[in-house]
Amino acid sequence: MLPELGALAKMIGNIWESGIVTNHGPYHELLEERLCEELRVPTAMLFNNGTSALLAALKMFDLEPGAEVITTPLTFAATPHSIAWNGLTPVFADVDPRTMTLDPAAVRKAITPRTRAILGVHTYGTVCDLDGLAEVSQEFGLKIIYDAAHAFSVTVNGAGIGGFGDATAFSFHATKLYTTIEGGAITTPNMIDARKIYMLRNFGIKNEEEVIDVGINGKMNEIQAAIGLLNLDLYRAEQQARASLRTKYNEFLSGFDGVSLQVDQPGVSRSEQYYPLRIDATRFGASRDDLYSHLKDVGIFARKYFYPICTDFTPYMSCPIHCLSKIPVVETLKNQLICLPFHSRVTNEDVEMIRTVFANTAQKRQYQPAL
Numbered sequence: 001m002l003p004e005l006g007a008l009a010k011m012i013g014n015i016w017e018s019g020i021v022t023n024h025g026p027y028h029e030l031l032e033e034r035l036c037e038e039l040r041v042p043t044a045m046l047f048n049n050g051t052s053a054l055l056a057a058l059k060m061f062d063l064e065p066g067a068e069v070i071t072t073p074l075t076f077a078a079t080p081h082s083i084a085w086n087g088l089t090p091v092f093a094d095v096d097p098r099t100m101t102l103d104p105a106a107v108r109k110a111i112t113p114r115t116r117a118i119l120g121v122h123t124y125g126t127v128c129d130l131d132g133l134a135e136v137s138q139e140f141g142l143k144i145i146y147d148a149a150h151a152f153s154v155t156v157n158g159a160g161i162g163g164f165g166d167a168t169a170f171s172f173h174a175t176k177l178y179t180t181i182e183g184g185a186i187t188t189p190n191m192i193d194a195r196k197i198y199m200l201r202n203f204g205i206k207n208e209e210e211v212i213d214v215g216i217n218g219k220m221n222e223i224q225a226a227i228g229l230l231n232l233d234l235y236r237a238e239q240q241a242r243a244s245l246r247t248k249y250n251e252f253l254s255g256f257d258g259v260s261l262q263v264d265q266p267g268v269s270r271s272e273q274y275y276p277l278r279i280d281a282t283r284f285g286a287s288r289d290d291l292y293s294h295l296k297d298v299g300i301f302a303r304k305y306f307y308p309i310c311t312d313f314t315p316y317m318s319c320p321i322h323c324l325s326k327i328p329v330v331e332t333l334k335n336q337l338i339c340l341p342f343h344s345r346v347t348n349e350d351v352e353m354i355r356t357v358f359a360n361t362a363q364k365r366q367y368q369p370a371l
């Protein structure tokens, strides 16, 4: 989603005139203020991308080298990368089959004397078991960091999702609902962390003569911030368009045996970042991969998201997934998950086409003569 070019040009004009192009300029400061309101959090600190926000969020707690951080394999590679890049050890735990987010019971099984933190992901905008994870973290004295890259604007009984746990990282990448093209933020439930995050974002510089932490350059520039300010007024319309698309998809998909929709969470608002489905091949009559290629045949590009999962990638291939069952839930899920096209440019004809492909794919198998 891009803002109107004229409006952006005007703001860039102001930036040129002032000569302040980065390092906490006026648009940057204004966006942080407005994000606190929008996300309903006391602290929102901008970053130049979601990954640097995740890196700094983990760095905040000064965990010792090799300390274990438990996370989900059902996420984007940046999540475990941010653990490993900090010199910490990613440990993978299974997900709950209903929410597809970290299962607190599986997290318990992954805990060792070296465990220091949990990095939960609100995958597809579905919120983690906040109470369950809080309970585990209290019992074992662990930090909780959340990756809310899919969960912009989500509220839980009116409270902003960025106010849970010890810190939350957001991504404002161009593929996300709310975007600054590249960008991100750390939010925390209190104001105390702001100084620490500020320094980590700016090379660990305390003042002109003192550098007291191993920081990075995580600063967002003024052009990104200008785009962010404009998009704050635009993303709700996109979100609403997606909400009505969700209703259209739900209407015809709930009629198919073997198709499960994203869960409804009472009291939780939707980000409308993704529209994930699970295809149970036996009940649906065709596999996720069949469906994916039949959609592709008619020019509809769905995504096998997340497939492969992080533990299928070279750096994490040898990592086990701690789970309650013999086979991790996530190993089954990864072959069932498909995300349908989900944005305001999806037309009614597209929806009709997708409906037809689902009907034909399911029917084909149903009417296959028994041999």
Ligand SMILES: *Cc1c(COP(=O)(O)O)cnc(C)c1O
Binding pocket: 049, 050, 051, 052, 075, 076, 078, 079, 121, 147, 149, 150, 171, 172, 173, 182, 183, 184
């Ligand atoms: C997009 C994304 C990120 C990374 O954000 P960038 O802004 O692209 O660095 C991290 N985690 C998840 C789950 C994401 O989807």
